[in-house]
Amino acid sequence: MPYRLLADLVVLLHAAFVLFVVFGGFAVLHRPRLAWIHLPTAAWGALIELAGWICPLTPLENGLRQMGGQAGYGGSFIEYYVVPIIYPPGLTRGTQISLGIAVLVLNAAIYGWILTVRKGSQ
Numbered sequence: 279m280p281y282r283l284l285a286d287l288v289v290l291l292h293a294a295f296v297l298f299v300v301f302g303g304f305a306v307l308h309r310p311r312l313a314w315i316h317l318p319t320a321a322w323g324a325l326i327e328l329a330g331w332i333c334p335l336t337p338l339e340n341g342l343r344q345m346g347g348q349a350g351y352g353g354s355f356i357e358y359y360v361v362p363i364i365y366p367p368g369l370t371r372g373t374q375i376s377l378g379i380a381v382l383v384l385n386a387a388i389y390g391w392i393l394t395v396r397k398g399s400q
Contacts, residue, residue, distance in 0.1 A: 281346030288339040292364050295335070299323030299381060303388030311394070320385045327378030330371060 298305075300315035300323075326333050366373075 281342045282348060285342035285346060285348075288335055288342060289364065292333065292335045292339070293309050295319070295333075296340060296364060299343065300384065303385045303392075306388070313389075316385075317389075324378045324381045327374045327381065330374060353392060 298316065299320050302312065303321060306313045306316055355356070
């Protein structure tokens with residue numbers, strides 16, 4: 279049971295990480311100091327997708343599930359609703375590359391807007 283709980287916590291952390299990678303630029307609009315955390319996070323998220331790598335959180339989660347006696351995803355709320363968002367069915371290499379590019383474009387646009395607004399207020 280504790281391994282399954284830990285695996286569920288890793289999935290939640292993974293989901294939070296993905297959300298911060300994609301939407302963290304909006305948080306930077308309100309708290310500019312978050313850029314020091316968000317920029318490397320977004321770069322890592324894009325690199326994972328563009329290079330086709332597996333995030334280190336994925337093997338950690340799978341290892342915890344195996345130690346908890348699970349072969350796959352059971353029926354918990356987290357597993358049913360959160361996991362399909364992080365690991366969508368039919369994820370192809372082309373989709374991964376598109377996601378990586380989308381992260382870069384979205385965040386470049388947000389940071390470009392931030393820099394433009396800052397220049398205008400000086």
